[in-house]
Amino acid sequence: MSDVAGSAVGAVAPVAVHSVFRPWWPGVASTAVWAVAAAVTGLLPDHGRAPAGQPLVECEVVIAILSALSVLIGQAGWFAPLAYHGRRIAVLGGAVAVWEIVTAKTGWLPLPFFPSPQAVLDVYRVDSGRLAQSVFSSLLILVPGFLLGAVTGFLAGLAMGWSPEARYWGNPVIRLLGPLPPIAWLPVALFVFPTISTASIFLIALATAFPVAVLTASGVTLVDSRLYDVGRTLGASEGFLIRTIVIPATLPHVFVGLFMGLGASFIVLIVAEMLGAKAGLGWYLQWAQGWAAYANLYAALAVMSVLFSGVTMALFAVRRRALRWNRETVEW
Amino acid sequence: MVTASVASATSAGGLAGASVQVRAVSHAFGDAGQALPVLDDVTFDVPAGETVALLGPSGCGKSTLLRLIAGLSAPQAGRIGVDQVRVVGPDPSRLLVFQDPLLLPWRTVEANVAYGLEARKIGDGQERVRQALRMVGLAAFAAAYPHELSGGMAQRAAFARVLVNHPRVLLLDEPFGKLDSLTRMTMQEELLALARRHAFTTILVTHDVEEALLLATRVLVFSPRPARIILDVDNGLPFPRLRDDPAFIARRREILIALGHGEEFAR
Numbered sequence: 369m370s371d372v373a374g375s376a377v378g379a380v381a382p383v384a385v386h387s388v389f390r391p392w393w394p395g396v397a398s399t400a401v402w403a404v405a406a407a408v409t410g411l412l413p414d415h416g417r418a419p420a421g422q423p424l425v426e427c428e429v430v431i432a433i434l435s436a437l438s439v440l441i442g443q444a445g446w447f448a449p450l451a452y453h454g455r456r457i458a459v460l461g462g463a464v465a466v467w468e469i470v471t472a473k474t475g476w477l478p479l480p481f482f483p484s485p486q487a488v489l490d491v492y493r494v495d496s497g498r499l500a501q502s503v504f505s506s507l508l509i510l511v512p513g514f515l516l517g518a519v520t521g522f523l524a525g526l527a528m529g530w531s532p533e534a535r536y537w538g539n540p541v542i543r544l545l546g547p548l549p550p551i552a553w554l555p556v557a558l559f560v561f562p563t564i565s566t567a568s569i570f571l572i573a574l575a576t577a578f579p580v581a582v583l584t585a586s587g588v589t590l591v592d593s594r595l596y597d598v599g600r601t602l603g604a605s606e607g608f609l610i611r612t613i614v615i616p617a618t619l620p621h622v623f624v625g626l627f628m629g630l631g632a633s634f635i636v637l638i639v640a641e642m643l644g645a646k647a648g649l650g651w652y653l654q655w656a657q658g659w660a661a662y663a664n665l666y667a668a669l670a671v672m673s674v675l676f677s678g679v680t681m682a683l684f685a686v687r688r689r690a691l692r693w694n695r696e697t698v699e700w
Numbered sequence: 701m702v703t704a705s706v707a708s709a710t711s712a713g714g715l716a717g718a719s720v721q722v723r724a725v726s727h728a729f730g731d732a733g734q735a736l737p738v739l740d741d742v743t744f745d746v747p748a749g750e751t752v753a754l755l756g757p758s759g760c761g762k763s764t765l766l767r768l769i770a771g772l773s774a775p776q777a778g779r780i781g782v783d784q785v786r787v788v789g790p791d792p793s794r795l796l797v798f799q800d801p802l803l804l805p806w807r808t809v810e811a812n813v814a815y816g817l818e819a820r821k822i823g824d825g826q827e828r829v830r831q832a833l834r835m836v837g838l839a840a841f842a843a844a845y846p847h848e849l850s851g852g853m854a855q856r857a858a859f860a861r862v863l864v865n866h867p868r869v870l871l872l873d874e875p876f877g878k879l880d881s882l883t884r885m886t887m888q889e890e891l892l893a894l895a896r897r898h899a900f901t902t903i904l905v906t907h908d909v910e911e912a913l914l915l916a917t918r919v920l921v922f923s924p925r926p927a928r929i930i931l932d933v934d935n936g937l938p939f940p941r942l943r944d945d946p947a948f949i950a951r952r953r954e955i956l957i958a959l960g961h962g963e964e965f966a967r
């Protein structure tokens with residue numbers, strides 16, 4: 369046994385000697401780029417009055433050091449998920465350096481509209497409480513509105529797809545009111561509902577319900593009718609058919625509707641908050657603009673993009689679970 | 701091996717076959733203005749427990765006839781009965797294996813097979829499902845989704861989905877058409893053994909003259925659309941049936957001539 373192990377080591381050893389250390393090149397590039405970014409930020413003189421760049425330099429140095437470490441471990445299997453983004457991280461460093469040069473170092477882009485990266489970074493230090501509060505109150509409107517719209521849209525679409533009577537009454541509503549941008553109802557919603565939050569929730573539900581209803585209804589009509597024959601011969605009642613055939617067959621379409629509804633919901637959310645609310649990310653944008661606090665504006669936009677992208681990814685994770693059986697599941 | 705699995709599958713018991721009456725059935729598709737006649741005055745009886753094969757050119761109306769017997773639609777003229785009781789709708793005692801597998805893609809193979817038991821709230825069906833899957837050789841694929849099966853495996857799963865319900869009348873629409881010839885032979889033997897043990901009545905649509913003569917006690921040959929019975933062969937050959945038996949060859953020739961292939965193949 370030990371004999372075999374020994375010979376195996378002996379066979380492997382020359383190969384190990386032969387293959388000298390191979391650096392992970394994206395890590396090398398990232399190290400170089402972020403080091404340059406740190407040098408630009410820390411060593412070049414500032415143009416005019418710019419906030420002290422110390423924290424930004426620290427961030428850049430940390431990223432450069434981590435990149436340097438990754439040169440050693442970049443090939444490791446467990447590092448693969450992060451390694452995938454290696455070249456993107458390197459290019460990001462270049463973008464930060466250029467941004468720093470055209471704002472803080474030369475002033476080519478005018479203040480206050482184009483703050484330096486340091487100024488944006490400072491917002492997260494100084495104003496994170498208000499930003500977190502805004503995210504929270506936006507979610508408090510987005511989530512209930514979206515869920516309410518998803519459920520009503522799904523049920524309405526199911527009814528319209530299954531029952532000719534429901535289709536008769538539902539079609540004109542969808543035809544006439546569907547093309548209206550949901551946000552156009554804001555003035556009406558504002559006096560019908562007691563608060564701006566409930567009005568916004570209603571508008572988001574509306575924005576979600578329409579596409580979900582339309583796609584659910586068309587999904588129901590696309591179900592292969594021979595599957596109903598199979599179900600009926602095997603003894604399925606109408607309710608059982610709906611539960612076991614109509615709904616699962618329609619789900620891929622429902623998720624397309626949900627995806628469209630989510631996009632419309634983001635628009636409604638931000639516009640409603642900009643126009644009437646006292647809290648939320650839309651309100652934060654409006655407030656930042658009012659005070660010419662453009663760094664806050666960009667900081668909030670970045671938060672918004674991460675938030676909305678996260679919500680969309682969550683929807684796709686649900687979809688992936690629900691449609692495991694579907695071989696044509698598209699990733700986002 | 702085959703007979704052992706069949707024996708275990710049938711030990712769960714079940715009702716014997718029912719007789720089927722098809723009386724002066726005519727059917728057409730489309731509006732009254734431009735109707736497409738499909739069945740023209742078709743009459744035959746199937747005694748309980750017998751196997752009748754239906755042969756006919758493509759598009760003549762064989763699948764339509766099976767749908768009518770299954771109760772999925774009503775004939776425009778004539779009547780269809782099972783044990784002398786008029787058929788008014790689908791019923792799990794009369795089950796149809798469709799030309800395509802038509803598995804539910806969101807259910808695993810096992811859950812597809814269990815569908816009928818679940819629909820009728822027959823609890824404790826797991827053992828029956830397992831037996832049915834073993835019988836069609838899909839025990840190892842119980843947890844697979846339909847898109848992971850080959851065409852032949854999917855058709856066998858569809859077979860299991862029907863057999864698990866112990867039907868009294870089995871309507872088969874070219875059930876072996878998509879199988880390779882070896883699997884097809886195995887399935888034909890399985891079907892024979894099953895039909896004998898369960899004594900269910902079988903109406904088998906097929907394109908394959910030999911298959912009809914191997915399995916059926918009677919073979920009906922249809923004309924091109926609209927389908928009429930143009931030949932009724934009483935096929936009382938003893939089992940096991942041999943393809944080179946002179947009586948077998950004579951019947952095959954007779955049927956091929958009726959189907960219009962007398963010149964090339966019937967010799």
Ligand SMILES: Nc1ncnc2c1ncn2[C@@H]1O[C@H](COP(=O)(O)OP(=O)(O)OP(=O)(O)O)[C@@H](O)[C@H]1O
Pocket residue numbers: 729730736738756757758759760761762763764765799925
């Ligand atoms: N739902 C329907 N609506 C209109 N026409 C139909 C319908 N179903 C079948 N037909 C027509 O009826 C005729 C018979 O169809 P059927 O499916 O019964 O043929 P078949 O004998 O089973 O053919 P094959 O052997 O090719 O399966 C065909 O001409 C077909 O076009």
Ligand SMILES: [Mg+2]
Pocket residue numbers: 762763764799873
């Ligand atoms: Mg057919």
